[in-house]
């Protein structure tokens with residue numbers, strides 16, 4: 818039950834984030850955020866790993882299913898192929914819509930884990946989680962996607978004004 822209520826709460830926070838921060842996604846788009854988590858394939862291993870505390874060997878398949886069905890994950894846009902006999906990762910440019918949904922997702926997680934909505938000066942979750950969630954995420958994004966991401970974050974008043982000023 819804990820897992821189910823977490824997913825529903827998360828989806829609610831995503832809907833609120835879209836309106837609160839003016840991300841401009843359609844209601845349908847935010848409503849179907851993470852809907853695939855309700856599939857048997859994703860739900861059971863996800864619940865076991867995060868809510869029952871044991872590492873379910875099916876979790877990797879659950880994650881692959883999730884990221885392959887949800888554009889808001891940068892991994893959705895990473896193509897694996899072979900170049901000159903070597904494994905090659907090609908970073909495709911994320912669409913604006915996917916990036917805006919990803920931001921809603923992060924805002925929702927910030928609300929869940931820090932109990933407050935992020936503001937310009939209080940967006941630590943994004944910069945500090947896991948020793949730098951921001952950096953880790955950007956490794957999987959093309960330059961154009963990063964540019965788009967940063968542009969949107971600035972436009973909704975959530976990032977870097979201070980940092981950018983310091984750089985100048």
Ligand SMILES: [Zn+2]
Nearest residue numbers: 851887889890
């Ligand atoms: Zn997701």
